[in-house]
Amino acid sequence: MRDYVQTAATAARIAEAQARYVHTIDDGNCVEWPEFFVDDCFYMVTTADNFAQNLEAGIIWLDSKAMLHDRILSLFEANVYERHSYRHMIGQPFITSIEGDEVECESSFMVARITREGPTMLFATGRYIDRWRLTDEQALIVKRIVVLDSGYIDTLLGFPL
């Protein structure tokens, strides 16, 4: 029973943080995206096939919060693309392990893309394979592997997943 309460409380904290994560990317100030991560975080976007075959390169591969910052900076200051936005739907986190203040979990996601010309379309589905660090004040991501279900990516992967 105590385990269940602990797991449920942990899941609730992560779900709350993910809700803010989504708000930040889709509706808030996307520049704050790196603030969800610890300084020496790891973030990668890969495909289910590559993940299953242990292929180590990503479509995006960042191994510090500074690199996440740079990614957002480049998107807003350097790169050229047509106006578009994402809408994330993240499922409930499935907690796979709790060790001290570190929690491993997986969450499914769907991301729709809204473009300048044309209707909303389903852009990506997949799962986050995460390691979070929960302290009294904060819930931060130590490691997030974004595993896309499909190996096919439409045109452009810009904003964070």
Next chain:
Amino acid sequence: MDGARPTSETTPRWAEEDGGTRVPYWVFQREDVRRLETDKVFHGPCWNYLCLECELVAPGDFVAVHVGETPVIVTRDADGQFYAFENRCAHRGSLLALEDRGNVKDFTCVYHAWTHSLQGDLVGIAFKDGIKGCGGIAEGFDMSKYGPRKLRVQTVEGMIFGSFDEDVDDLEDYLGEELIGRIARVFNGRTPVVLARFTQILPNNWKLYVENTKDSYHASILHTFFTTFELNRLSQKGGIIVSEEGGCHVSYSMIDRDAEEKKKNASLYSEQKIRSDKDIALQDTSMLQGFKEFPDDITLQILTVFPNFVLQQIQNSLAVRRVQPTATDSTQLHWTYFGFEEDTPEERKIRLKQANLVGPGGYVSMEDGCIGGFVQRATATASGERAVLAMGGYDIGSGNDRITEASIRGFWTEYRARTGL
């Protein structure tokens, strides 16, 4: 279903004198052009990139790819040789391979279990002799007369190419010495390992993407990552090489040591510090700290082989790309990132970091995935209008200049010669 517009009955005429300099937009739109390309280009006397040798290690290993829009299986048989044939059953045409890769002892069709060898020969027919003397295949049926079409296969530096035309020139001649030298430069006798594979879907005709890869003119204009963050501190020089027929090319840039020396001397007198207008900087520049991989000073080399292949070296980020049309206005771009077994862990990590430069979200290539779509949309009702390729003159020669469209003119020159358009 593709977004092709209804097209007029006969293929429009493309003025002879346009050469590779004026390109009518209907070549990116018409179904008849798409069919002609299947015939004359992808099934014609051309070498199409298939896969890397390192993807077929053991006998029975196979990969399923496409040559143009034709599904193809590439295998390694027990004799150690590579084979390629259509992914199409000899019987009534079902797909034979239903996975992207794997290891098999033969290809037995799921529909009626006709069996094909790893070389693409029909070798077995289910219930060939019927049951209890009833049914079975027709008397005198000769299995050797049936089978998927085969490709001629040749390799260069660990890469496998295939051609549907038996009489195609040898791959070595098709590529030419200069291109082979530039390919060998990248592989340099090492053992490639695949680091990732994925496919980018492009909302445009395949030739718009090919144009983009040969376009050394746009690089510093469309892609502003390096200039925004002032990362091109070293003086660069470069050039392009265009194959004799025009369809293959290399464009490259390298550190200009002379200019660097002059700059160093000049800065002894003027201790000027260059500041960016925006005053923004990357926080983690480790991505750009490459390692010395090649004996020369070439930091970027893009090499294309007509019709479907790109070999990329951007600093230490290496990849092959296979271009696959899927409709007049849709293309699949198959990326394979690679490194080498010889990489140290530090070198490997740099490759993983520098892979951020390329792909559908790459700092210097995310724009390339969109630009073809912009052209496709803008020209939808401008079929008879023509693009103009006049940068660097009108010829298709090699040169020490990247502000040129010579390699794109080269592509169209060879394309026209092969298709007769």
